[in-house]
Amino acid sequence: MTAVEVNGRRYARxxxxxxxxxxxxxxxxxxxxxFERTLVPRLAELTYLEARSQLPSFTNPNNLSIVxxxxxxxxxxxxxHYLAPDGEEVHLTDPxxxxxxxxxxxxxxxxxxxxxxxxxxxxxxLLGAGHVPSVSAERAAGLELDGSGPVSAFVPRPVPGIYDxxxxxxxxxxxxALAARFDVELLYVSLTDFVQHSAAPxxxxxDAYLVRLDELVGDYLDDGxxxxxxxxxxxxxxxxxxxxxxxxxxxxxxxxxxxLPITDPYVVHHAALGSACxxxxxxxxxxxxxDVVSAVPGVEDVLTRDEAAAELSLPPDRIGDLVVxxxxxxxxxxxxxxxxxxxxxxSLRSHGxxxxxxxxxxxxxxxxxxxxxxxxxxxxxxxxxxxxxGEGA
Ligand SMILES: [Zn+2]
Numbered sequence: 001m002t003a004v005e006v007n008g009r010r011y012a013r014x015x016x017x018x019x020x021x022x023x024x025x026x027x028x029x030x031x032x033x034x035f036e037r038t039l040v041p042r043l044a045e046l047t048y049l050e051a052r053s054q055l056p057s058f059t060n061p062n063n064l065s066i067v068x069x070x071x072x073x074x075x076x077x078x079x080x081h082y083l084a085p086d087g088e089e090v091h092l093t094d095p096x097x098x099x100x101x102x103x104x105x106x107x108x109x110x111x112x113x114x115x116x117x118x119x120x121x122x123x124x125x126l127l128g129a130g131h132v133p134s135v136s137a138e139r140a141a142g143l144e145l146d147g148s149g150p151v152s153a154f155v156p157r158p159v160p161g162i163y164d165x166x167x168x169x170x171x172x173x174x175x176x177a178l179a180a181r182f183d184v185e186l187l188y189v190s191l192t193d194f195v196q197h198s199a200a201p202x203x204x205x206x207d208a209y210l211v212r213l214d215e216l217v218g219d220y221l222d223d224g225x226x227x228x229x230x231x232x233x234x235x236x237x238x239x240x241x242x243x244x245x246x247x248x249x250x251x252x253x254x255x256x257x258x259x260l261p262i263t264d265p266y267v268v269h270h271a272a273l274g275s276a277c278x279x280x281x282x283x284x285x286x287x288x289x290x291d292v293v294s295a296v297p298g299v300e301d302v303l304t305r306d307e308a309a310a311e312l313s314l315p316p317d318r319i320g321d322l323v324v325x326x327x328x329x330x331x332x333x334x335x336x337x338x339x340x341x342x343x344x345x346x347s348l349r350s351h352g353x354x355x356x357x358x359x360x361x362x363x364x365x366x367x368x369x370x371x372x373x374x375x376x377x378x379x380x381x382x383x384x385x386x387x388x389x390g391e392g393a
Contacts, residue, residue, distance in 0.1 A: 025193025027234035042218035056276030062232035079261020105130025245334035274352030278320025298330030
């Protein structure tokens, strides 16, 4: 039995094929409501638990925590985006930015077949770090594994667009088909949260999403997969937007630079507005900036770089001089003129702060005593692989 040690934890070779699925943006309230209405009978076969996301509650930091089993301080990605030392804003999509190996890369090194499937292509290279075969639904028509032709040929329907309601389901279909073809033992599938940004629990769109998700989870279970499902973050309506770039300029804090770590190439669903941001400001203005931002209604925490690195387990060199978290109803922006709100489908729903930290965790296997102990202490989404494969778990 091969075991690997990754980022300070030991994982045993999967005793049977094992898949972890990241339910992007699936707030626990979607599932709680669906369980109540018996909308998702196959998901109801799993043990339903709760966990916490990493902060800020954004997609990339949490996906990387799920696959490395470690917080952003270890893997190095606190957001989708950061201000590099040369003053350039950089998307954190290149694997050179990663500071820790994934669990999949460690198993791949020992010759165990692994695969990562992401819906959005932005995660593909990060999940592929360490020679992990990785494909995306978004680019399925243009990607191959082992020269076997475009991976889209393995799924008998056209590739949906990235803003179609069932693009996440396509990623799950792709995962199941490719895993069968390549005898994958450890599979990771990451969904996208376009539906959750657009629709609240009980809306027609989110019901359609959940019903199809449930069927696919049934397909995995019927095919003999051990499953762990966890979300990267929750989701809340954000009726209030605070443009901190404007607030700081109006207060005469010169040269402050607001970075929105939610920023990515896909802005249709959130217009780059989330409930966490970094502020870069020089030392002489730091206290003044902190006072100004702390007084903004809806702002919940304003932490210095050192405080945030310690309390939230973030890499200090990739966050701001200040780290700002907003409340459940509030999203943060830079200057109002820099955000194109006309692109939003309906009202803003987003994430990033402490109020989107509650995430669902569903397991097909009963946790061991050590696993139950961890769950009682409060697990995070970084624990999902350990709960399924951890030695002693
Ligand atoms: Zn997400």
